[in-house]
Amino acid sequence: MDEREGVTIIGAGPAGIAAAMYLHRAGICPVLLERADLGGLLLQANLVENYPGFPGGIRGLELVKLFVEQMNALGVVVTVTCVDDVRADGKDFKITTSEGVLLSQAVIVATGTVPKVPTIKGARHLMGKRVFDDVRAVPLIGKSGGKVIILGGGDAAFDYALNLSGRGHNVTIVSRSEPRCLPLLRKRVEDRNIELVVGASPALVIEKAGRTIVDCHDQGKVVRVVGDFVLLACGRAPNTAVLAPALRNRIGQPKSPPETDVPGLYLAGDVLKGVCRQTGIAVGDGIHAAMLAERYLNKRRGI
Template identity: 30%
Template sequence: MTTQHRKLIIIGTGPSGFTAAIYASRANLTPLVFEGVQAGGQLTMTTEVENFPGFREGVQGTALMDEMREQATRFGAEILPETVTKADLSSRPYRLVTEQGEYTCDALIIATGASAKWLGIAKDEILSRKGGGVSACATCDGFFYRGKEIAVVGGGDTALEEATFLTKFASKVTLIHRRDKFRASKPMQERTLANPKIQVAWNKTVTDVLTHSVALPTGESVEKIRALVLKDTVDGSTSELPVEGLFVAIGHQPNTSLFQGQLPTDEAGYLLVEKGSTRTCLPGVFAAGDVQDHTYRQAITAAGSGCMAAIDAERWMTEQGIAE
């Protein structure tokens, strides 16, 4: 297997990866970008994005990622439809392996993102991709449920925060939790339980998502949520909960398995970077986007950190005499 060497490689093609590619290309670093398993990142699983600056009428998630991709290639980034299966960061140049070949690089930007944890019932993840009423981001999609009854699954701070946020739009929010008490902080619990728009379904799990066909103005139809099937974790009984939206808030999993044991992470698995930068503990290795951000997890913040990573990489490469 022949080994190709590049000055800079970027792993991942979400908002952070594409933005890093745009800035690196404009700096004449000629980056090589690996698309990964989910080309375009989590935004390709959403329909309309209304909170990304510059699109007053909103933009489809896939269309936004396509535009970013074209912008990156316009400035000279080379994007390959390959997935990195192995990374060796024990020495420089760093070594990456895909199913198609082997590559080395002087500098590396990790923008592999994070994946939402789903309920494991298949339908929830499928409907999230097709605009069927399932989401893992209240900030992104809450606006679409104005005046509707929806549900949130989870019992931690994130779930309670999202349930509270969604009361700005929904007429009623049912918080579904598999136990009889939350694991969220006490102030968050008090605030949530005091909200008249929030009802709690204790000791319940979602076992199925019931749908119906809704006609679109285009003449096409799409499957939308009409109800959830809930199972009682105490007596095993089942019931239906009519809702038009489901928000899954049981956490995200950062895509860091490639770097396990090679780069430090926090307790949740997110890559650690130096404060105020995207630098990891290894020289020439930078991390951007949701792979290192468990706080904001927005497309715009991911894009911003992608810009930071490219600038950090350019400065480091210049200092090392790698870049002109």
């Protein structure tokens, strides 16, 4: 990893995969970096119903498999590595990874989002043991699953509930206000008799006698919910941690996304769209960013 690359894509979710496939077909072999599993947040989706081409919908994991199959057929190569830092280096970008350092003329940041950890006493202490922010990480207890308490009231919380219910878990959703999810998702949750606690604000999470206890405040009263695990679905924030502070400050709020004010640097997918986390939008962003990166490279080469 010591030669200057044309385009480096950080993140192999829908946006990063789409960008890589476009560039590969355009004759530009991008460097695609991913620190974990391919597919990003789509891996946690129970059912994707609004992505064209799949009447009746498709499970997130199955859609990821199709994306990866198509990417492999085109010959796109993924490098599994952790990106520690991206910074400007003259007209290029210096990317520091766990495998070494590389220079790239253009960079597409498709790093998605990170979960917001609510300020609930005890939550951070129990992260990874009793509290999780990834639906795939929730352990099974025997063949029948366990009792999972989901904190949140948006689409993600209700989608997670359907996912976990389908895997045999007993699920309770705790929403501090009236849920903001799609009516369709709420109806499906109700049809499965998934418990919904509305108006209770989680304040404390503790582990006691092998169980997980969530104490909530509801108009001066304490509402106690007892289960085995807690799954956080309390919102997400753009994951721009890989960008050096100086570079992050130069980006600000892009005026012409996915293009930024930094020549050769592009943002694509959920890292850019905030609450508009849709697979179709991410794919479009990735392709758009790839087209702009291609144009940028050609301009630098005098084409």
